[in-house]
Amino acid sequence: ATKDEAKKHRYRQKISEYMTRAEDIKKHIEKEKQDGKYHKQIRIEENATGFSYEKLFREYLTEIVSEVWVEDPYIRHVHQASRYSLYNFLRFCEMLVKGPCKVKTIHLLTSWDEGSGRSQQISGLEEIQQSLKNYGVTLDIAYSSSIHDREIRFNNGWMIKIGRGLDYFKKPQGRFSIGYCDFDLRPCHETTVDVFHTKHTKKM
Numbered sequence: 001a002t003k004d005e006a007k008k009h010r011y012r013q014k015i016s017e018y019m020t021r022a023e024d025i026k027k028h029i030e031k032e033k034q035d036g037k038y039h040k041q042i043r044i045e046e047n048a049t050g051f052s053y054e055k056l057f058r059e060y061l062t063e064i065v066s067e068v069w070v071e072d073p074y075i076r077h078v079h080q081a082s083r084y085s086l087y088n089f090l091r092f093c094e095m096l097v098k099g100p101c102k103v104k105t106i107h108l109l110t111s112w113d114e115g116s117g118r119s120q121q122i123s124g125l126e127e128i129q130q131s132l133k134n135y136g137v138t139l140d141i142a143y144s145s146s147i148h149d150r151e152i153r154f155n156n157g158w159m160i161k162i163g164r165g166l167d168y169f170k171k172p173q174g175r176f177s178i179g180y181c182d183f184d185l186r187p188c189h190e191t192t193v194d195v196f197h198t199k200h201t202k203k204m
Helices: 005-035 053-060 085-098 118-133
Strands: 039-044 067-071 105-110 138-143 151-154 158-162 191-197
Touching: 053 085, 053 158, 067 085, 085 105, 085 118, 118 138
Parallel strands: 067 105, 105 138
Antiparallel strands: 039 191, 067 151, 151 158, 158 191
């Protein structure tokens, strides 16, 4: 809006400098991604909200994502105290089905339920598997007694490690409390999320 030509020139110069700097940063990040050196850390504080799976993963789910690997030893039945891991995994799958990515295969590596809930764990995962088929998605389930890492990988090179795996949400206060349905409003347990980019995504 200014009519001062000297000011206009200075502003244009500053804008040009900022644009150049932004481009340089973008190129640097892109190079780090290509070199497999990119690392971003997100700290989720105790009782923090606004960290639904959509908010956490959406920016990494580009249209070319067709295959996903989930390693989490605790995808088990909901009978466990304060654990809703099967429902959390189902919610994660729902997010993948909604897109914008075109996921065709989800590989899940988890551990057996060590208690009486093993049959319920198996039937729950098989139900998710069958439901995903209706959307053209194959769920490949494998079990390991030695798995302890928690990580999620996409075939576009992104890898996300969450300290608590998919189970970082707190138990809702009641079935009709705010945050029961909308996970953006659900308080979280304290955890750390590490995001990496690597040129070669490991397969199970």
